[in-house]
Amino acid sequence: MKLILSTYLRTMKERDEFDVLIPDLLQTMGIIPITKGQRGTRQSGVDLAAVGPDVTVAQNDPTYGQEKLILFVLKQGDIDRNVWNGQGEQSVKPSIDEIFTDYLRSHVSANHRDLPKKVILGTTGDMKENVKSSWSGITEFYHDKAAFDFWGANEVAGYIETHMLNEHLFKDEDRTDLRRTLALIGEQTYTRRDFDNLLRRQLGLNVSGEIEAKLNNDQLHKALVRINMAVRMVSGWACNDGDTKAALKVSERALLWSWHRLLKQETSSTKLKKVYADLCGTYAYNAATYFNKIQPYCMVKDGFAKQTQSSNLFTLTLFEHIGLLASIGLFITYCGAGNDELYDYIELNDVADALVGLLKNNPATSSPRLDGQSIDITLAMIFLLIMDRQDDAIDWLRKTINRTCSMFYLRRGFPVVSDNVEDLIELDEAHPSSERREELMQASWLLPTVAGWCGILNQEQLYGELHNTMTKDDFPNICRQLWHPVANDIFNFMYYQNACRETGECEAPIEFEADMNEYTDRMRQIMASERHQVLEASPAYQADLFGIDFIASRHFRNPIAPSFWYRFLNV
Secondary structure (H helix, E strand, O other): OHHHHHHHHOOOOHHHHHHHHHHHHHHHOOOEEEEEOOOOOOOOOOOEEEEEEOOOOOOOOOOOOOEEEEEEEEEOOOEOHHHHHOOOOOOHHHHHHHHHHHHHHHOOOOOOOOOOEEEEEEEOOOEOHHHHHHHHHHHHHOOOOOEEEEEOHHHHHHHHHHHOOOOOOOOHHHHHHHHHHHHHOOOOOOOOHHHHHHHHHHHOEOOOOOEOOOOOHHHHHHHHHHHHHHHHHHHHHHHHOOOHHHHHHHHHHHHHHHHHHHHHHOOOOHHHHHHHHHHHHHHHHHHHHHHHHHHHHHOOOOOOHHHOOOHHHHHHHHHHHHHHHHHHHHHHHHHOOOOOHHHHHOOHHHHHHHHHHHHHHOHHHHOOOEHHHHHHHHHHHHHHHHOOOHHHHHHHHHHHHHHHHHHHHHOOOOOEOOOOHHHHHHHHHOOOOHHHHHHHOOEEOHHHHHHHHHHHOOOHHHHHHHHHHHOOOOOOOOEEOEEEOOOOOHHHOOOOOOHHHOOOEEEOOOOOOOOHHHHHHHHHHHHHOHHHOHHHHOHHHHOOOOHHHHHHHHHHOOOOOHHHHHHHHHO
């Protein structure tokens, strides 16, 4: 495990990765961070300041456990001669000099001024031989003012293993599952089942999502710290393999299951809120990494076509990215209040531009192939309207309705009801019988979804075309339906699994009246139903974390509650 950790550390960047890991590590060592470096501010040589017992020396050392003011200088990669005394603010020696000439004189509070001082040079790499004499020289020069230590990748990996992954914190089963996850995360067919097992044990949940092992607040806090660490390791490993999407999905699962467990804890602990906010930050960072990778492809005509060879796989990939982009945008929109750091990772307008680019540059985005892709369509529509991209939403809706109705009418290339990829392949490649084709189009969530968006976007003509097409004698007999979650029950399930199988009500068959106003009147009736007021009942909404609900919808394929997106009728 130490070798795995050391290898992982060497891939980390200083900003937003290494400087986020070290504070978590210190807290497990009983050392409390008091400041951290920020972008665009003068740091006087210090990247991180902390106060606590020094447990990094030998236990027979007289200073072991002594409370100290510990100052970190954090760097990325190996410390060589250029990094030691090169040009610019990132050089090591000037940073250390500045600690003693500036920081200790004017930046230390009265509470910490009389504490013994320790300076730690931390890096994700090693110290080169040509620098060790200079390091010895500067530590000797300032030895009367502070103690010194060097934390390279191997040393940090050792502390992580001792304090974050030791036998009392990470059991043998968890270590094994973590190793398996790291080994397999780059495989396209890997289901991440080992990581799921690790999450369940850490959170004390059984397979059904019920509490199997009770945890007090302190135990749950430590579990969430370990989960965040594991997420960073696995997502970092996946990103190194070039799979930023897998990294994002690992973050989603940890974010949702941890929230599910916090709801069962029924506590208002500030400590737990803080560590969950750290998990949100990890998700946002992985979302930004994913976004930065795919953004250029969104802005190029058929930019994703080279990534897939099968037309079916191509369409599935496009809609998956539509859902991911929209849920990222909605997470930042609804969770960014009071957390400006989330906006440091991603600019919302950039996400909206990328989503619009993806829709315009890939005609297949108007041809959903699975009925469940109505979830991705709704997520994208909500985000586009929030970002004032109504014209783009209308254009996409028009193309989607025209294309989908044509495919249903022709009985080929339509969105299959089962959401089973094998059925999709059978439809396109195996030439099924007419009875089998009718079976694969016997029901649809998609059609009433796009009808609802016609009403929201005030597209009477488009709604009329949809109605007229579906009332033709030779149009297939499709049961149009929508799933409506029940306000209180849904939140027992939606953050852990697909909730459609456990709760909610199905509205079927849905008739499309000739007059769009009659259809929107029924939408308003449902929107006004107290039984379906999921927004006000959402614990994530009440905690100013409503973006989590959209991630849950995409991740577990739960349709977004119509009573929520119907509200855009009033916008």
